[in-house]
Each structure stands twice: as structure tokens, then as C-alpha cells.
Amino acid sequence: MKPEIFDQKFKDGSTFRASDSFVRKFLHGVLSWSLRKATQAAQKLPKDWEDQCEQSFFRKAYSVKENDIHARLYVNSDQTQLLYAPGNRMTYAETGSKQVAIVGMDEKRAFTLLVSVAADGTVLPFQAVYQGKTKLSLPAATSPNYNDAIDAGFKFVFSGTKTYWSNFGTMCAFVNEILAPYFEATKLELSLPPQQKSLWQIDVWSVHRSKEFRTWMRTNHPNIIVDFVPGGCTGVHQPCDVGIQRPLKLSMRKSYHETIVNELLTEFDKGNTTPDLKDTLGVLRDRSVRWMWNAYQALSNKDLVKKVCLGSQPEVRTGSYLRRHLKDVSFANGIYQ
Amino acid sequence: MTCLTSFKAREALRQMTKTNPKFWAELSMGGADDVQLPNATETLPEDVEHDTELEDQDADDSDLSLKTLITALTKDIPDTVGSRKSGKLASLTDAENVDLVPEMLPPAEPNGGRGKRNKIANKQYQGFWRHDDKDDWNDDSLLPAVG
Numbered sequence: 001m002k003p004e005i006f007d008q009k010f011k012d013g014s015t016f017r018a019s020d021s022f023v024r025k026f027l028h029g030v031l032s033w034s035l036r037k038a039t040q041a042a043q044k045l046p047k048d049w050e051d052q053c054e055q056s057f058f059r060k061a062y063s064v065k066e067n068d069i070h071a072r073l074y075v076n077s078d079q080t081q082l083l084y085a086p087g088n089r090m091t092y093a094e095t096g097s098k099q100v101a102i103v104g105m106d107e108k109r110a111f112t113l114l115v116s117v118a119a120d121g122t123v124l125p126f127q128a129v130y131q132g133k134t135k136l137s138l139p140a141a142t143s144p145n146y147n148d149a150i151d152a153g154f155k156f157v158f159s160g161t162k163t164y165w166s167n168f169g170t171m172c173a174f175v176n177e178i179l180a181p182y183f184e185a186t187k188l189e190l191s192l193p194p195q196q197k198s199l200w201q202i203d204v205w206s207v208h209r210s211k212e213f214r215t216w217m218r219t220n221h222p223n224i225i226v227d228f229v230p231g232g233c234t235g236v237h238q239p240c241d242v243g244i245q246r247p248l249k250l251s252m253r254k255s256y257h258e259t260i261v262n263e264l265l266t267e268f269d270k271g272n273t274t275p276d277l278k279d280t281l282g283v284l285r286d287r288s289v290r291w292m293w294n295a296y297q298a299l300s301n302k303d304l305v306k307k308v309c310l311g312s313q314p315e316v317r318t319g320s321y322l323r324r325h326l327k328d329v330s331f332a333n334g335i336y337q
Numbered sequence: 338m339t340c341l342t343s344f345k346a347r348e349a350l351r352q353m354t355k356t357n358p359k360f361w362a363e364l365s366m367g368g369a370d371d372v373q374l375p376n377a378t379e380t381l382p383e384d385v386e387h388d389t390e391l392e393d394q395d396a397d398d399s400d401l402s403l404k405t406l407i408t409a410l411t412k413d414i415p416d417t418v419g420s421r422k423s424g425k426l427a428s429l430t431d432a433e434n435v436d437l438v439p440e441m442l443p444p445a446e447p448n449g450g451r452g453k454r455n456k457i458a459n460k461q462y463q464g465f466w467r468h469d470d471k472d473d474w475n476d477d478s479l480l481p482a483v484g
Binding site: 006010011012014019055057058059060061062064065081165203204205206209210211228231232234243246247249250251253254257298301303304307 | 341342346347349350353360364365374375377381382383384386398399400401402403406407410411417428430431460
């Protein structure tokens with residue numbers, strides 16, 4: 001090999017990094033290995049998605065106008081599943097080979113993260129849902145950054161089932177322990193009365209749209225107006241889906257990678273050239289707290305959140321309703337002026 | 338971009354009794370969940386549990402630093418970053434794209450003749466990205482001045 005490459009400066013001023021694209025090219029060009037992974041078809045938008053998104057826009061505009069809802073009182077929440085070991089579904093195989101076995105392929109260890117952002121750019125504390133039926137399924141209090149996360153209002157809950165998916169119980173816990181307290185504290189800060197309405201935008205996942213959950217919301221949180229993102233339109237009309245989940249997942253991957261690199265380097269320094277990486281569920285679960293904390297700090301970027309909130313609103317020129325009624329509109333910058 | 342509280346949006350709402358009375362009725366009657374929601378028995382894309390096994394292709398931005406991804410999402414895509422059809426971003430810097438293969442595997446010279454490489458001791462790669470790296474290279478949209 002050529003260690004001097006580390007010191008070489010290229011024409012555009014860049015220096016060598018073993019980046020993903022370099023590794024892929026090297027493995028493909030030198031070893032004739034190709035990256036193997038399953039492919040996923042892009043989600044299709046409904047045919048009338050523009051009209052649906054415009055109607056959704058006007059529902060929100062109406063709620064905001066009628067109830068004088070402040071930007072800090074408009075929140076979007078979205079859940080995402082995060083693998084403890086991202087990338088373990090990929091492998092390299094000799095180019096042209098057809099059947100590829102992936103070690104660990106049968107493992108599917110993950111947890112659910114519920115992320116929420118307000119229209120003023122605030123990121124609410126995360127709720128993380130772990131598979132299991134007792135507190136023993138949650139990260140230990142000794143996990144790195146555990147106290148930081150708890151102090152910031154993070155909630156770690158067990159699903160109570162055999163999966164790590166959110167369910168009616170975890171959603172109610174989220175509203176009771178994170179969303180409603182956030183709205184109440186914000187109203188106090190803004191000197192608004194307790195009966196001031198707030199707006200909560202979520203997707204039409206079966207639990208969200210179930211009569212049971214909607215009735216529970218009306219009974220227990222009558223001042224929170226629930227607004228649903230039109231079905232199949234989350235990729236274009238839901239702030240979290242449009243721009244938050246992507247940096248979130250990248251942040252989690254970087255943190256995971258950092259953990260693995262540090263573990264390997266520590267072992268190398270001890271003289272152990274063939275270390276076994278610690279990958280038990282408990283170890284990974286405890287590490288996930290730090291990864292979430294890193295992501296929370298990276299996402300607490302008001303420019304980013306405001307931009308994605310704005311970007312998830314329909315473009316004036318694309319929607320037929322707006323074309324019909326607002327054709328000369330040049331909207332102001334921001335969801336709220 | 339559209340603003341929920343802009344004059345034009347509100348003017349459209351004010352005119353909606355005439356321009357779209359049916360939708361206005363739905364808006365003004367309040368609590369119109371049942372109108373906008375699909376049937377609970379219907380299976381929607383949102384009901385299909387996301388398969389993390391299949392996400393790597395779409396979600397993989399790991400070629401870039403977090404700072405660069407956020408720059409690309411909030412401002413413009415930097416010149417040092419390219420966008421694929423899938424929306425995935427990739428680094429375009431020379432260091433990642435120059436053809437290193439011939440240099441890295443030089444042809445063996447018999448009897449140490451002309452072109453023999455000087456041997457340089459191995460050293461450990463230290464360029465790993467860390468989440469909270471303070472290195473300038475944390476932002477790969479910026480290139481150091483060529484000097």
C-alpha cells in the first residue's frame with residue numbers, strides 16, 4: 001500500500017479520506033467486490049396528492065387563524081425505526097455472484113424513536129421505545145449521556161410487547177409526558193391561558209387514526225388539535241419526514257461508527273489485533289442513549305427545522321387549488337410571518 | 338414557499354365560502370377528523386411497518402459529514418457535493434474520485450530496477466470521522482486553500 005497518500009494534497013485542496021465512496025470504488029476496482037443489498041421501491045404518491053396537501057394546508061391555516069396558534073404551539077411528530085448496527089444488512093461479494101449470505105442477516109435489533117419539532121425550530125425531547133415488558137429492557141442509568149438525556153426531558157419506554165414498535169400505550173405516554181407538558185410550559189412562557197389551543201400534526205398510521213386514540217385525545221387533551229398528514233403524502237408534506245429523519249439517521253450512523261472505531265483502536269492499542277466487538281443487546285441499548293443525545297444536539301438547529309417545516313408546505317406553483325385561487329401569490333418567508 | 342399566516346392564504350380562506358363552499362363547510366364545522374381520515378380498516382402506506390432491512394440504499398448519506406448534509410438541506414448543495422437521481426448526496430472532491438488504483442498497486446520491477454518505490458513505513462489511518470469532530474474536515478463542503 002501507499003501510506004504517503006495520507007499526506008498528499010490533491011489539486012482541489014482535498015486530502016485523502018477512507019470515505020464510503022472511496023471504499024466502494026477500491027473494493028470494486030481492485031477486489032472486484034460489489035455492494036449487495038436489497039432495494040426498496042420509492043413510495044408512490046396518491047394521484048391527487050397536490051390537492052390533498054393543499055386542503056391539508058388550508059386546514060392548518062384555518063386552525064392557526066381561528067385559534068391564534070403561535071408557531072411554538074404547532075408541532076409535528078414522526079416515528080422512525082433505528083437499527084442498533086446500521087449497515088449490517090449490506091455486504092460485499094465478488095461481482096457476479098448470485099447467492100450472498102450475510103452474517104447477522106437474521107438479526108433485526110432496533111428501537112423506535114419518536115421525533116417532534118415545532119414550527120419555530122424547537123426540537124422536543126425524544127421518546128425512545130424499546131422492545132420488552134419491564135424496565136430491565138431500558139437503557140441503564142449508567143449509560144453515557146443518560147443524565148443529559150433525562151435532564152432534557154427524554155423518555156425511555158418499553159413497548160410491553162414482543163416488538164420495538166410504538167403502540168397506543170406508548171403514544172399516550174408520549175402525549176402525557178412530552179407533548180402536553182411542552183405545550184403547557186410554552187403557554188406559560190408566552191403568557192397564554194391554559195385553554196389556548198395547540199396544533200399537533202401526525203401521520204395517518206392506524207393507531208393515530210383509530211377511534212380509540214382520537215377519543216382519548218379529545219377526552220384527555222381537548223386543547224390539542226390533531227391534524228393528519230394526508231395518507232401517502234408524508235414524504236412531501238410532513239416536516240419530520242421531509243428533512244429531519246435524514247440527518248437524524250446520518251447522525252446515528254456516525255455515532256455508531258465512532259463507537260466501533262474507538263473500541264477497535266482501544267483494543268489495537270492494547271496489542272489485541274483481532275478484537276471481538278461487543279454487540280450484545282444490552283451493550284448496544286446502553287450505547288443508543290449517547291447516539292440519541294448526539295443526534296438531538298445536531299438537530300437542535302433552528303435553521304434546519306424551520307427550513308424543513310417550510311419546505312413541507314406546498315409550493316405555490318404546484319398545487320391546482322392554489323393555482324386556481326392564488327395564482328399571483330408570492331408567499332412570505334416562513335410558515336409564520 | 339407558502340406561509341400559513343400570510344395575507345394571501347388568509348384571503349383565500351375568507352373567499353372560500355364562495356370559491357369552495359363544500360370544503361369551507363368541512364373546515365368550519367370543526368372536528369372534521371372523520372371527513373379527512375381514511376377508513377380504519379384500510380391498509381395505508383403508513384400502516385406498513387417500515388422495513389429497516391431495506392433502508393440502507395435510501396438512507397445512506399454516510400459519504401458526507403453531518404454538517405455538510407445539513408448545509409445541503411438548509412442552503413445550497415456545495416460545489417464539492419453531487420446529487421444522484423435518488424436524491425442521495427456524494428462527495429465530489431478529487432481525493433475521493435481520483436483514480437488511485439494504478440498508484441496503489443504499482444507493477445513489480447524485477448531486480449529493483451528503475452521506478453522502484455521508496456519504502457515508507459506503515460502508519461495507522463487517523464482520518465476517521467467522529468460525530469463531534471472539531472476538525473475542519475468535519476465540513477467537507479469546505480476545501481482548504483491550495484497552497
